[in-house]
Amino acid sequence: EDWQERGAAVSVRQEVDANGQTVARYIKKGVRDFSFGNTLGEGSYSTVVFATDRQTLKEYAIKILDKRHIIKERKVKYVNIEKDTLNRLTDHPGIVRLYYTFQDEQSLYFVLDLCKGGELLGVLKRMTTFDEECTRFYSAQILDTIDYMHKRGVIHRDLKPENVLLDSGMHVKITDFGTAKMLKTPRADPNSNGILPLDSAELPQEERASSFVGTAEYVSPELLTDKNACKASDLWAFGCIIYQLLAGRPPFKAGNEYQTFQKIVALDYEFPIGFPTVARDLVERLLVLEPARRLQIEHIKNHEFFDGITWGPDLWKQKAPRLK
Ligand SMILES: Nc1ncnc2c1ncn2[C@@H]1O[C@H](COP(=O)(O)OP(=O)(O)OP(=O)(O)O)[C@@H](O)[C@H]1O
Ligand SMILES: O=C(O)C[C@H](Cc1nc2cc(Cl)cc(Cl)c2[nH]1)c1ccc(Cl)cc1
Numbered sequence: 001e002d003w004q005e006r007g008a009a010v011s012v013r014q015e016v017d018a019n020g021q022t023v024a025r026y027i028k029k030g031v032r033d034f035s036f037g038n039t040l041g042e043g044s045y046s047t048v049v050f051a052t053d054r055q056t057l058k059e060y061a062i063k064i065l066d067k068r069h070i071i072k073e074r075k076v077k078y079v080n081i082e083k084d085t086l087n088r089l090t091d092h093p094g095i096v097r098l099y100y101t102f103q104d105e106q107s108l109y110f111v112l113d114l115c116k117g118g119e120l121l122g123v124l125k126r127m128t129t130f131d132e133e134c135t136r137f138y139s140a141q142i143l144d145t146i147d148y149m150h151k152r153g154v155i156h157r158d159l160k161p162e163n164v165l166l167d168s169g170m171h172v173k174i175t176d177f178g179t180a181k182m183l184k185t186p187r188a189d190p191n192s193n194g195i196l197p198l199d200s201a202e203l204p205q206e207e208r209a210s211s212f213v214g215t216a217e218y219v220s221p222e223l224l225t226d227k228n229a230c231k232a233s234d235l236w237a238f239g240c241i242i243y244q245l246l247a248g249r250p251p252f253k254a255g256n257e258y259q260t261f262q263k264i265v266a267l268d269y270e271f272p273i274g275f276p277t278v279a280r281d282l283v284e285r286l287l288v289l290e291p292a293r294r295l296q297i298e299h300i301k302n303h304e305f306f307d308g309i310t311w312g313p314d315l316w317k318q319k320a321p322r323l324k
Helices: 067-072 076-088 120-127 132-151 221-226 231-247 257-265 277-286 297-301
Strands: 009-016 022-029 034-042 046-053 059-066 098-103 107-112 164-166 172-174
Touching: 009 098, 022 098, 034 059, 059 067, 067 076, 067 107, 076 098, 076 107, 120 164, 132 172, 132 231, 132 297, 221 231, 221 257, 231 277, 231 297
Parallel strands: none
Antiparallel strands: 009 022, 034 046, 046 059, 059 107, 098 107, 164 172
């Protein structure tokens, strides 16, 4: 049909009409529905461009990928994983929202939340280190978002300050799900009457994911020793991020990737003088070689470091602390 050529794709939006009926609105968006502005950044396979919706004037970041390049670099799988994962993570403030995808002759388009605050890494570099209050706020928002992902069976597998973006209110927006793992959620046996034998939460979910290694400084030991990532792998990276916000550098960093990996599997890291004691205790309970012994999310939320944090929607309504 013509709208296919026009690079449009149909996306469905649930809305409530005049007499309170929930209706499905079919929205066709394509390249011509947006006016494109400045380039916000470049990735290995993508360009992210500022754009406004011509009808609604809403601002977006549109990630544009060249089809030929994607195919040549064998990244088709990653692009489709990013789309499918973002489509599963639609209702949490800490995830960069995917509004539409469409394509034309040469490109694929992801229409995403605009994150005017840039990357957490950029802010950290300008500040050198964060104080405890800022570290508490940003790590609490990151943890709340990890909790949401894990509850939907998604392991990010490449959490790092570059992938934590900030919106105009300096609130966290986690991005880059092309290397995420969607754990198989148990499906009722098609021949059965559709009732799962147990409460599906108790069914043994596929827990381990293999064949991808993230960014050296944040890679978990289990990924290096037995090639498998699990939900706890994201919590290892979370421990590295807390350390880095307070220390100004990641815990495991050496001259090259191989030496960094050696430090990780040997748990070879130290705390700088003056590293806050309570934060140190939390990091020590996250940077644990055995994934099963690493603090789990509920216990992290109850750790003394997060005293004063109200978990849940309020965490996202409060003003971000001034970065000093
Ligand atoms: N939603 C967004 N809002 C604002 N800036 C963004 C957004 N998404 C990405 N960017 C910026 O655009 C640049 C490219 O991001 P993109 O995700 O396309 O590639 P990347 O993941 O950074 O690179 P690579 O693909 O090599 O890992 C990055 O600097 C990123 O900070
Ligand atoms: O799931 C869909 O809607 C369909 C397509 C799937 C898809 N078509 C592709 C064509 C090319 Cl050349 C490359 C990739 Cl990665 C491709 N992925 C699609 C369209 C747009 C985007 Cl951003 C992602 C996937």
